[in-house]
Amino acid sequence: MSKKRVVISACLLGELCRYDGKTKKIKSVVEAFKEYEIIPFCPEAPLFGTPRERISVVEIEDEHRIITDESKRDVTQQLKNEILSFIKKNQDIDAIVLKSKSPSCGKGTTPILNTQGDFLSYGNGIAVDMFESFYEGIEIIDEVKCL
Numbered sequence: 001m002s003k004k005r006v007v008i009s010a011c012l013l014g015e016l017c018r019y020d021g022k023t024k025k026i027k028s029v030v031e032a033f034k035e036y037e038i039i040p041f042c043p044e045a046p047l048f049g050t051p052r053e054r055i056s057v058v059e060i061e062d063e064h065r066i067i068t069d070e071s072k073r074d075v076t077q078q079l080k081n082e083i084l085s086f087i088k089k090n091q092d093i094d095a096i097v098l099k100s101k102s103p104s105c106g107k108g109t110t111p112i113l114n115t116q117g118d119f120l121s122y123g124n125g126i127a128v129d130m131f132e133s134f135y136e137g138i139e140i141i142d143e144v145k146c147l
């Protein structure tokens with residue numbers, strides 16, 4: 001029988017793919033899914049390299065956009081394309097664990113800013129919004145649930 005498959009944010013697995021070139025490895029995440037086939041996921045590093053400029057979720061005209069912090073580039077569509085390409089390659093998934101607070105991976109924990117950079121609320125990263133509509137019925141959890 002084939003193993004169940006879990007998508008996990010690559011930085012939680014020990015990959016040095018964060019914006020600052022570091023990782024956020026959490027052993028208990030791997031431990032919780034040791035019976036699964038693990039599929040690493042990181043939409044930012046392949047697009048923008050590591051280390052890279054930070055990005056944030058910014059509310060613009062009632063829409064959430066992903067904007068680079070310093071150069072103020074809108075990278076929403078690039079990220080959407082990257083995430084969609086991942087989804088197309090990985091349609092048969094049983095579980096998803098994503099890194100909290102990230103503009104890509106955070107679920108309900110990501111700061112949403114206004115165009116002046118002020119905090120508005122906590123919400124989802126862009127990958128969570130897309131995963132929720134494509135992987136219907138699969139609960140997305142973050143690393144905190146595995147501690």
Ligand code: SF4
Binds near residue numbers: 019
């Ligand atoms: Fe990549 Fe997501 Fe980790 Fe950010 S939180 S480094 S986008 S896997």
